Amino acid sequence: xxxxxxxxxxxxxxPRLLEEWxxxxxxxxxxxxxxxxxxxxxxxxxxxxxxxxIFEASYNIAPTKYSAVYRPDTKAIQFMRxxxxxxxxxxxxxxxxxxxxxxxxxxxxxxxxWMRPCEKKRCAVLMxxxxxxxxxxxxxxxxFISRRDGKLMFVAGMYDYLEKEDLYTFTxxxxxGPEELKWLxxxxxxxxxxxTKSWDAWMNVTKTEWSTEELLKLLxxxxxxxxLQFYQVTDDVGKTSNTGERLIKPLFKEDxxxxxxxxxxxGAGFKTDNEGKIGDSGGHAETAKSEDDHEEKKYSxxxxxxxxxxxxxADETSVGNQVKKEKKSKSxxxxxxxxxxNIVDMLGNQKDSRGKKELKK
Numbered sequence: 001x002x003x004x005x006x007x008x009x010x011x012x013x014x015p016r017l018l019e020e021w022x023x024x025x026x027x028x029x030x031x032x033x034x035x036x037x038x039x040x041x042x043x044x045x046x047x048x049x050x051x052x053x054i055f056e057a058s059y060n061i062a063p064t065k066y067s068a069v070y071r072p073d074t075k076a077i078q079f080m081r082x083x084x085x086x087x088x089x090x091x092x093x094x095x096x097x098x099x100x101x102x103x104x105x106x107x108x109x110x111x112x113x114w115m116r117p118c119e120k121k122r123c124a125v126l127m128x129x130x131x132x133x134x135x136x137x138x139x140x141x142x143x144f145i146s147r148r149d150g151k152l153m154f155v156a157g158m159y160d161y162l163e164k165e166d167l168y169t170f171t172x173x174x175x176x177g178p179e180e181l182k183w184l185x186x187x188x189x190x191x192x193x194x195x196t197k198s199w200d201a202w203m204n205v206t207k208t209e210w211s212t213e214e215l216l217k218l219l220x221x222x223x224x225x226x227x228l229q230f231y232q233v234t235d236d237v238g239k240t241s242n243t244g245e246r247l248i249k250p251l252f253k254e255d256x257x258x259x260x261x262x263x264x265x266x267g268a269g270f271k272t273d274n275e276g277k278i279g280d281s282g283g284h285a286e287t288a289k290s291e292d293d294h295e296e297k298k299y300s301x302x303x304x305x306x307x308x309x310x311x312x313x314a315d316e317t318s319v320g321n322q323v324k325k326e327k328k329s330k331s332x333x334x335x336x337x338x339x340x341x342n343i344v345d346m347l348g349n350q351k352d353s354r355g356k357k358e359l360k361k
Contacts (some may be wrong), residue, residue, distance in 0.1 A: 005130035011055035105175035117158035
């Protein structure tokens with residue numbers, strides 16, 4: 001499952017980042033003047049977008065929020081709402097998008113919901129990385145999975161367009177998780193890399209027929225340790241109103257060398273948290289289940305935390321450090337006590353000496 005991800009770049013940064021992958025990117029001037037009719041006859045206006053005012057970096061994108069996808073038919077970046085709403089939907093307000101923010105790879109050719117988007121409306125979802133929660137008993141621990149080189153990550157997605165609402169929506173495709181990550185979660189987004197066979201096939205707009213076997217072979221999730229990485233992050237990511245850069249920073253000091261997003265961003269300023277400034281639905285990465293899970297999962301609540309970056313040194317809880325801290329905290333007190341005793345003893349000696357003199361007299 002992929003229920004939360006980060007995109008650490010403004011819309012103005014994205015065309016350059018795609019060009020670094022040798023991915024052609026059209027500008028609004030190239031595409032927005034002409035509407036395009038898709039191969040199944042549905043109207044899908046081109047909305048290429050690279051204006052900085054359209055999207056600001058967000059480190060905690062949840063279902064129903066807007067984010068960037070790359071459309072191979074227009075060769076353009078477009079911003080769509082996460083949680084696919086099919087073109088035949090009559091009432092958007094009654095449609096349960098919590099069932100459609102993920103699409104199971106093994107069901108793409110088995111479900112009416114996914115068949116047409118898989119054939120005609122494939123895309124790649126842009127992200128810096130995604131969050132996953134490890135569940136042990138009642139405890140849920142968040143991790144961030146990203147590219148080891150800090151570059152933009154792409155995952156397989158599909159989109160649809162509801163003409164009467166002029167609404168674009170997308171979903172992220174997930175498959176059975178690889179053995180290396182099953183300790184974290186049983187499912188994983190289908191990560192794509194430009195220039196590979198999987199990328200070329202998924203981006204090939206002329207291909208409109210697929211078999212389940214073909215899709216499973218093409219998009220099956222893999223964990224390549226030389227290309228991907230994971231590390232634990234703050235529990236604050238569980239609250240959707242928290243959107244700052246600190247959410248994707250390693251929680252532990254020994255993992256800080258993995259935080260390489262800034263290298264890719266090349267000095268562009270990160271956005272600060274908007275915590276407490278926008279509406280919050282609260283919750284956890286697994287905010288809901290896909291259409292195939294047939295049940296809704298509500299957000300869990302997390303207590304509010306102070307606005308500060310939390311990086312815990314690796315040896316913070318070691319016995320040696322605790323002893324040092326105790327010695328530090330006790331030493332000033334011990335010195336004061338010792339000094340006080342010396343003064344008391346001195347006064348006592350003076351009293352004794354005076355007393356002896358009086359007795360002699």
